[in-house]
Amino acid sequence: MTVDTLRxxxxxxxxxxxxxxxxxxxxxxLWLASVRFxxxxxxxxxxxxxxxxxxxxxxxxxxxxxxxxESLRRNITGFAIGASAGLLLGLWLGFSxxxxxIVGPSLLAFRQIALFAWVPLLSAWFGGADAGKIAFIAVxxxxxxxxxxxxxxKGLPSAYRELADVLIFxxxxxxxxxxxxxxxxxxxxxxxxxxxxxxxxxxxSELFLNVTPGIGGRLNEGSQLFEMDLLFLGIIVLAVxxxxxxxxxxxxxxxxxxRRTR
Amino acid sequence: xxxxxxxxxxxxQRMTNLLPVLANVACTISLPLVLxxxxxxxxxxxxxxxxxxxxxxxxxxxxxxxxxxGSLIEHTLVSLRRVAIGFSIGxxxxxxxxxxxxxLPVVRSFVxxxxxxxxxxxxxxWLPLLVLFVGIxxxxxxxxxxxxxxxxxxxxxxxxxxxxxxxxxxxxxVFDFTPMQRVSVIVVPAALPSLFTGVRExxxxxxQSLVIVELFASFDGLGYLITWGRQLxxxxxxxxxxxxxxxxxxxxxxxxxxxEHFVQPWKTEARHDR
Numbered sequence: 001m002t003v004d005t006l007r008x009x010x011x012x013x014x015x016x017x018x019x020x021x022x023x024x025x026x027x028x029x030l031w032l033a034s035v036r037f038x039x040x041x042x043x044x045x046x047x048x049x050x051x052x053x054x055x056x057x058x059x060x061x062x063x064x065x066x067x068x069x070e071s072l073r074r075n076i077t078g079f080a081i082g083a084s085a086g087l088l089l090g091l092w093l094g095f096s097x098x099x100x101x102i103v104g105p106s107l108l109a110f111r112q113i114a115l116f117a118w119v120p121l122l123s124a125w126f127g128g129a130d131a132g133k134i135a136f137i138a139v140x141x142x143x144x145x146x147x148x149x150x151x152x153x154k155g156l157p158s159a160y161r162e163l164a165d166v167l168i169f170x171x172x173x174x175x176x177x178x179x180x181x182x183x184x185x186x187x188x189x190x191x192x193x194x195x196x197x198x199x200x201x202x203x204x205s206e207l208f209l210n211v212t213p214g215i216g217g218r219l220n221e222g223s224q225l226f227e228m229d230l231l232f233l234g235i236i237v238l239a240v241x242x243x244x245x246x247x248x249x250x251x252x253x254x255x256x257x258x259r260r261t262r
Numbered sequence: 263x264x265x266x267x268x269x270x271x272x273x274x275q276r277m278t279n280l281l282p283v284l285a286n287v288a289c290t291i292s293l294p295l296v297l298x299x300x301x302x303x304x305x306x307x308x309x310x311x312x313x314x315x316x317x318x319x320x321x322x323x324x325x326x327x328x329x330x331x332g333s334l335i336e337h338t339l340v341s342l343r344r345v346a347i348g349f350s351i352g353x354x355x356x357x358x359x360x361x362x363x364x365x366l367p368v369v370r371s372f373v374x375x376x377x378x379x380x381x382x383x384x385x386x387x388w389l390p391l392l393v394l395f396v397g398i399x400x401x402x403x404x405x406x407x408x409x410x411x412x413x414x415x416x417x418x419x420x421x422x423x424x425x426x427x428x429x430x431x432x433x434x435x436v437f438d439f440t441p442m443q444r445v446s447v448i449v450v451p452a453a454l455p456s457l458f459t460g461v462r463e464x465x466x467x468x469x470q471s472l473v474i475v476e477l478f479a480s481f482d483g484l485g486y487l488i489t490w491g492r493q494l495x496x497x498x499x500x501x502x503x504x505x506x507x508x509x510x511x512x513x514x515x516x517x518x519x520x521x522e523h524f525v526q527p528w529k530t531e532a533r534h535d536r
Binding site: 022110121231 | 286289290292293294313314372373375376379382383384386387388389390391393394395469470472473474477478485488489491492495497500501503504507508509511512515
């Protein structure tokens with residue numbers, strides 16, 4: 001290592017802490033200044049104070065909290081259905097080569113249909129209310145889970161299989177002690193991606209299907225009534241929920257897989 | 263081994279190569295055939311109402327009719343043009359932004375957290391806001407597709423450049439490379455594989471986003487065809503458009519797989535999981 005990288009390191013570490021905040025601070029300052037000095041049309045860009053005021057009224061007297069809980073309920077229900085179906089099918093495809101040869105190619109072709117192209121068909125089948133939305137969220141959560149589980153089982157090193165054969169493991173013991181633990185990282189990758197897709201689908205189903213309580217419906221309302229403070233608030237809420245989902249998925253992943261890295 | 267002994271081998275080999283392939287093809291098409299049969303039987307015996315699942319021959323007739331009057335091609339071309347323009351803008355700006363973020367650590371340390379926070383919010387959430395800013399015309403489609411392409415491309419480009427092995431970078435310093443040489447000789451070849459993966463993800467995202475934006479607001483294109491069919495409760499139109507979308511998705515994937523192989527011939531394994 002050269003001398004100059006050694007000297008640069010402590011400084012870089014300190015910079016790592018303040019620089020991100022500078023960036024966020026600059027964005028906030030620009031936002032404040034542009035509203036304050038009239039660089040932008042206040043009809044299009046509400047002031048941070050207006051968004052904060054809207055947040056206060058929404059959370060104290062409004063329905064936003066209820067909308068969020070409704071969205072989360074649909075999201076979790078749909079994801080649970082889709083992910084468990086994906087997990088089961090993925091494991092089956094991974095363990096049975098006959099199933100893989102028959103179902104695999106069709107599945108790969110089936111997922112080439114862009115996700116949102118399902119919305120109208122599913123709404124025709126299940127209606128535009130809760131059932132249609134949950135069906136769409138389930139389809140969204142299903143796809144990454146099934147593919148990752150399937151590929152995860154298939155990607156197990158053949159040495160594991162051979163070792164299990166040498167130790168005369170029963171088929172169930174092989175699955176329990178070797179295959180499932182070995183596939184867990186891939187399964188988590190799939191679940192993580194599925195969670196993200198399901199959240200996207202939750203928002204999409206609320207934007208495209210019937211109006212029911214939900215955060216997507218509020219975004220539509222903000223757009224149609226030209227209530228920019230509501231729109232900005234909605235987007236911030238969505239970003240926060242997305243961040244929370246993401247970080248809790250990462251946290252669970254590292255926690256549950258900790259013994260592998262030890 | 264003598265020549266005579268090897269003479270009958272080619273035929274034998276061809277046979278042994280052909281049989282598993284045939285078996286594979288049979289397995290592959292068996293499920294679609296069974297599903298098609300079930301679909302046909304269900305429509306023949308009226309197990310499901312026509313509004314839920316139109317008969318396969320009705321869908322086929324719809325495809326043929328839309329093909330004959332040229333509207334299927336027309337809608338498809340409109341959609342493809344949108345994807346082409348949006349994707350080009352998005353991929354180019356993503357590559358440039360990613361290169362800037364990857365090559366300049368100072369810029370990265372400032373901008374990266376803000377960028378990841380903004381990227382966290384999907385295009386879908388920006389749609390209601392974007393509509394107010396750019397209207398519902400072609401610009402909306404381009405902005406949307408370009409944005410959803412640019413996000414994965416920027417992420418992948420930045421990461422792939424930042425992850426170039428420090429040993430290689432050090433080697434460049436030892437050789438006293440100019441910044442240009444450093445980029446062209448070390449960074450680009452080392453970053454190329456993951457960079458290409460990013461572009462591929464970008465194209466997939468562009469295709470997804472096209473459908474989203476056409477469902478949201480449009481008067482032509484495949485997404486519009488789907489919405490229109492749904493409104494008229496003509497599910498054969500919906501299914502036709504979905505089939506076209508799947509077919510184009512499949513061929514985009516195949517083209518990119520081929521290109522990936524072409525760009526990095528040393529990588530033999532084609533990945534189906536993306």
